[in-house]
Amino acid sequence: xxxxxxxxxxxxxxxxxxxxxxxxxxxxxxxxxxxxxxxxxxxxxxxxxxxxxxxxxxxxxxxxxxxxxxxxxxxxxxxxxxxxxxxxxxxxxxxxxxxxxxxxxxxxxxxxxxxxxxxxxxxxxxxxxxxxxxxxxxxxxxxxxxxxxxxxxxxxxxxxxxxxxxxxxxxxxxxxxxxxxxxxxxxxxxxxxxxxxxxxxxxxxxxxxxxxxxxxxxxxxxxxxxxxxxxxxxxxxxxxxxxxxxxxxxxxxxxxxxxxxxxxxxxxxxxxxxxxxxxxxxxx
Amino acid sequence: xxxxxxxxxxxxxxxxxxxxxxxxxxxxxxxxxxxxxxxxxxxxxxxxxxxxxxxxxxxxxxxxxxxxxxxxxxxxxxxxxxxxxxxxxxxxxxxxxxxxxxxxxxxxxxxxxxxxxxxxxxxxxxxxxxxxxxxxxxxxxxxxxxxxxxxxxxxxxxxxxxxxxxxxxxxxxxxxxxxxxxxxxxxxxxxxxxxxxxxxxxxxxxxxxxxxxxxxxxxxxxxxxxxxxxxxxxxxxxxxxxxxxxxxxxxxxxxxxxxxxxxxxxxxxxxxxxxxxxxxxxxxxxxxxxxxxxxxxxxxxxxxxxxxxxxxxxxxxxxxxxxxxxxxxxxxxxxxxxxxxxxxxxxxxxxxxxxxxxxxxxxxxxxxxxxxxxxxxxxxxxxxxxxxxxxxxxxxxxxxxxxxxxxxxxxxxxxxxxxxxxxxxxxxxxxxxxxxxxxxxxxxxxxxxxxxxxxxxxxxxxxxxxxxxxxxxxxx
Numbered sequence: 134x135x136x137x138x139x140x141x142x143x144x145x146x147x148x149x150x151x152x153x154x155x156x157x158x159x160x161x162x163x164x165x166x167x168x169x170x171x172x173x174x175x176x177x178x179x180x181x182x183x184x185x186x187x188x189x190x191x192x193x194x195x196x197x198x199x200x201x202x203x204x205x206x207x208x209x210x211x212x213x214x215x216x217x218x219x220x221x222x223x224x225x226x227x228x229x230x231x232x233x234x235x236x237x238x239x240x241x242x243x244x245x246x247x248x249x250x251x252x253x254x255x256x257x258x259x260x261x262x263x264x265x266x267x268x269x270x271x272x273x274x275x276x277x278x279x280x281x282x283x284x285x286x287x288x289x290x291x292x293x294x295x296x297x298x299x300x301x302x303x304x305x306x307x308x309x310x311x312x313x314x315x316x317x318x319x320x321x322x323x324x325x326x327x328x329x330x331x332x333x334x335x336x337x338x339x340x341x342x343x344x345x346x347x348x349x350x351x352x353x354x355x356x357x358x359x360x361x362x363x364x365x366x367x368x369x370x371x372x373x374x375x376x377x378x379x380x381x382x383x384x385x386x387x388x389x390x391x392x393x394x395x396x397x398x399x400x401x402x403x404x405x406x407x408x409x410x411x412x413x414x415x416x417x
Numbered sequence: 418x419x420x421x422x423x424x425x426x427x428x429x430x431x432x433x434x435x436x437x438x439x440x441x442x443x444x445x446x447x448x449x450x451x452x453x454x455x456x457x458x459x460x461x462x463x464x465x466x467x468x469x470x471x472x473x474x475x476x477x478x479x480x481x482x483x484x485x486x487x488x489x490x491x492x493x494x495x496x497x498x499x500x501x502x503x504x505x506x507x508x509x510x511x512x513x514x515x516x517x518x519x520x521x522x523x524x525x526x527x528x529x530x531x532x533x534x535x536x537x538x539x540x541x542x543x544x545x546x547x548x549x550x551x552x553x554x555x556x557x558x559x560x561x562x563x564x565x566x567x568x569x570x571x572x573x574x575x576x577x578x579x580x581x582x583x584x585x586x587x588x589x590x591x592x593x594x595x596x597x598x599x600x601x602x603x604x605x606x607x608x609x610x611x612x613x614x615x616x617x618x619x620x621x622x623x624x625x626x627x628x629x630x631x632x633x634x635x636x637x638x639x640x641x642x643x644x645x646x647x648x649x650x651x652x653x654x655x656x657x658x659x660x661x662x663x664x665x666x667x668x669x670x671x672x673x674x675x676x677x678x679x680x681x682x683x684x685x686x687x688x689x690x691x692x693x694x695x696x697x698x699x700x701x702x703x704x705x706x707x708x709x710x711x712x713x714x715x716x717x718x719x720x721x722x723x724x725x726x727x728x729x730x731x732x733x734x735x736x737x738x739x740x741x742x743x744x745x746x747x748x749x750x751x752x753x754x755x756x757x758x759x760x761x762x763x764x765x766x767x768x769x770x771x772x773x774x775x776x777x778x779x780x781x782x783x784x785x786x787x788x789x790x791x792x793x794x795x796x797x798x799x800x801x802x803x804x805x806x807x808x809x810x811x812x813x814x815x816x817x818x819x820x821x822x823x824x825x826x827x828x829x830x831x832x833x834x835x836x837x838x839x840x841x842x843x844x845x846x847x848x849x850x851x852x853x854x855x856x857x858x859x860x861x862x863x864x865x866x867x868x869x870x871x872x873x874x875x876x877x878x879x880x881x882x883x884x885x886x887x888x889x890x891x892x893x
Contacts, residue, residue, distance in 0.1 A: 260558060263869070263883060263884055263885065265865070265867045265868045265869070265883050266867050267863075267865035267867050267868050268542065268865060268867070269863070269865070271860070271863065271865075273865070273867075273868050275868070275869050275883065275885065280873075359874065371664075371665055372664050372665025373664075373665075375660075375661075375663075375664030375665055376660075376661045376664040376665075378660075378664075379657050379660035379661045379664065380657065381829070381874070381875055382653070382656065382657060382660060382672065382674075382874070382875050382877060382878065384878055400893065407831075407854060407873050408854065408869050408871065408880050408885050409848075409853070409854060409855075409856060409873075410854065410855050410856070410868055410869050410870070410883075411848045411855075411856045411857075411858060412855070412856070412857045412858060412860055412863050412868070413844065413858040413859060413860065414859055414860050
């Protein structure tokens with residue numbers, strides 16, 4: 134009786150709810166912390182970025198018009214699915230170099246972060262909105278609305294960092310195109326499998342793996358992207374990315390978080406929210 | 418019977434325009450090192466005063482003064498004391514309101530009715546409103562003890578010179594920042610009078626600095642290493658330049674830029690009210706309004722009737738002397754702006770839209786443009802896409818509500834929008850779908866210090882007014 138040979142996973146991109154390979158046909162080698170081969174990850178191209186933006190734009194209308202309650206339930210569902218695959222993520226983080234307790238703690242924190250943001254879906258409006266007491270006979274109400282399509286350059290923290298930038302962008306109704314951690318892209322693609330089975334509509338989150346230096350500028354300069362989170366952008370690239378983002382006045386979230394395990398504030402949500410103020414006369 | 422209006426000019430005697438003005442730096446008026454320039458009365462092209470121009474050395478000095486004031490006086494001062502200075506300023510603005518209104522109309526060209534009844538009261542209200550926040554910042558939702566940013570560099574436009582100053586300075590000071598503000602080249606006078614008001618209020622030196630000049634002075638200010646925050650109101654083109662200049666620095670940025678607002682009239686709208694609203698939306702302040710309702714989207718079934726009433730109403734608009742209390746539409750602010758409006762209006766004709774303006778005698782001297790409406794406008798026409806910033810309305814029609822929303826949102830801008838209908842659920846439906854920062858339903862061009870104002874998309878980011886307006890000047 135011969136030993137059973139394992140079935141390996143092909144790590145692909147996640148665009149519009151499907152798992153395509155890069156249209157460029159390229160891949161790059163991902164090794165574990167000891168330098169042993171783990172997988173060939175897809176090396177996404179400019180065209181993949183554009184396809185992902187198209188998918189994100191297409192998903193925006195539907196996702197942003199879901200009720201906040203429904204979006205919260207879907208984010209909570211993501212936490213449930215992640216919890217169910219806890220062991221798999223611990224293994225992936227260990228392969229990327231984390232010790233077992235640290236890997237377990239990171240997965241737990243990532244699950245809890247989805248739960249934390251899920252609860253925000255139907256509360257951020259109460260915190261970021263306002264009934265404005267104008268000096269005249271007018272009803273006047275300010276409410277937050279999602280900016281649209283958000284580009285995210287994810288940080289190196291392969292799971293917790295990733296979840297910490299994706300969840301706040303989408304919980305408010307934005308859709309996202311995410312460039313995963315370049316050295317540790319595999320947990321991102323496995324997370325995509327979680328997203329794909331959580332009733333999250335296709336296109337709400339699109340995940341690309343590849344070279345940040347190649348992909349981030351296309352995302353920053355894309356005229357149909359409304360905001361960009363530079364959390365994982367290399368320091369020497371930030372100025373150029375911000376300049377590119379000025380072409381259509383994207384909302385820019387600059388890098389700056391060092392510790393992803395700390396409890397986040399609302400800033401990552403409000404960075405990609407617009408305030409809409411509606412006036413109406415009061416009277417007959 | 419024909420009733421003629423007798424002229425009803427507001428007296429100029431209330432203002433005392435000096436032959437020349439310096440920069441206001443560190444609590445005093447000082448000379449500038451740049452080439453001085455003249456500000457004109459756009460209603461008669463007469464020079465009003467010579468204005469100092471700030472060069473790099475002057476901007477440097479102003480920023481240093483603001484930094485000193487921030488570190489030594491204004492930053493450490495308890496909020497309740499900062500508040501009292503802002504209340505004082507609000508009161509002095511009320512006391513000197515007629516003087517400010519007349520000066521604004523002379524320098525800007527806007528009708529005295531607007532400067533007196535809209536601009537200046539809103540200016541005082543804005544200072545009064547933000548004064549009250551200064552000692553309550555811990556309750557604003559930005560943490561228990563939100564900190565100011567430091568020194569703010571602020572650049573404002575010529576369309577609402579003093580009001581834009583108030584929108585910039587009041588929240589900045591309330592939150593504990595100090596400022597260096599550059600008024601527009603063509604409308605510096607009320608900002609310089611405001612500097613005198615700061616002196617009367619005994620505001621500590623360096624808390625407010627006013628540097629006059631053209632685009633170059635603005636570039637020097639925005640690019641200065643010593644500022645922590647840039648706030649700009651103006652064109653989208655310049656806004657993008659500023660965003661590039663600020664890229665890679667620690668400076669925070671808020672931008673309030675151009676617009677091409679859709680004003681949507683549904684078939685069940687109260688037409689007389691809608692006509693008044695449409696007129697106010699586009700002819701208020703000669704259309705020099707970033708949130709002007711410059712695209713009228715009218716439902717096909719009522720288009721003819723609405724346009725008939727609109728033209729009759731436009732024929733009653735009185736264009737002329739800004740200081741005449743009967744004037745509805747004043748002077749265009751500058752020769753340059755007039756040339757831009759003419760060029761765009763000509764493009765409307767050459768691209769095939771139909772131009773109409775009521776018969777209207779324009780003064781011989783000064784910069785004037787008759788209220789104008791274009792019908793048969795296509796979405797591809799320049800007058801439907803570009804911000805004209807003048808009294809020119811482009812009319813498009815639609816058949817279904819979905820088409821109205823589609824056309825309204827078909828622009829890179831997203832500052833404001835209007836909806837006219839008697840049906841409540843349709844208002845809310847439309848308001849939800851319009852990608853714009855301010856939606857006026859059955860009203861238009863309403864402003865209030867308690868109400869956040871600002872754009873989506875290429876109309877900029879950040880909000881001015883209300884609790885939201887504090888965020889732009891806090892380290893959050």
